[in-house]
């Protein structure tokens with residue numbers, strides 16, 4: 237789609253004239269920063285060891301030394317060895333949530349805990365543009381409209397209730413055919429900032 241991607245490069249400067257990384261400047265009047273989200277401050281509240289702002293947890297997603305406190309999803313740093321941690325994606329959050337539910341119910345019932353949490357990677361889906369997505373499940377790789385349809389169906393299936401599915405499907409159809417986005421922009425620096433609908 238005409239986008240050049242450069243990986244393994246750390247941005248060191250963004251200014252009115254462009255962006256600098258690896259000592260190289262790319263001149264531009266417009267720079268769009270999409271480098272991730274800030275972890276929840278919950279780790280600081282707990283006063284426990286953190287990994288890049290995320291709370292380190294054990295094999296049952298429980299905070300070491302804090303029995304009864306579980307952390308799942310984006311806020312949890314779940315070690316998978318070699319100093320690597322599970323990614324902050326929905327699959328991880330959902331599977332960890334289910335696991336912790338089982339741990340708590342077995343603990344309350346006085347049963348032994350279930351086996352340690354193991355993440356099952358079902359694959360990756362990402363939307364790249366209108367009517368265009370990429371899919372990677374095991375050895376299957378696909379890009380284009382069919383992957384886009386799969387992405388949409390999968391996301392609707394995993395929404396919590398039929399009402400949500402209808403609402404989201406309706407919003408998507410509206411955006412798709414009208415070309416108008418429902419997303420909101422945050423304007424201005426820090427603190428309480430006005431949100432505008434474009």
Ligand SMILES: Cc1cc2nc3c(=O)[nH]c(=O)nc-3n(C[C@H](O)[C@H](O)[C@H](O)COP(=O)(O)OP(=O)(O)OC[C@H]3O[C@@H](n4cnc5c(N)ncnc54)[C@H](O)[C@@H]3O)c2cc1C
Pocket residue numbers: 273276308309310311324325326327329361362
């Ligand atoms: C733009 C974007 C696109 C993404 N796309 C994908 C994707 O395509 N596929 C994928 O797998 N993952 C995607 N993710 C990541 C995915 O959304 C997260 O990994 C997942 O939602 C994590 O679930 P969670 O329950 O840990 O946190 P969240 O879903 O963030 O839920 C945390 C909830 O806690 C609430 N909360 C926060 N602080 C407080 C407080 N103090 N008191 C009460 N409530 C509070 C928040 O409002 C929120 O509702 C995307 C994330 C972003 C930001």
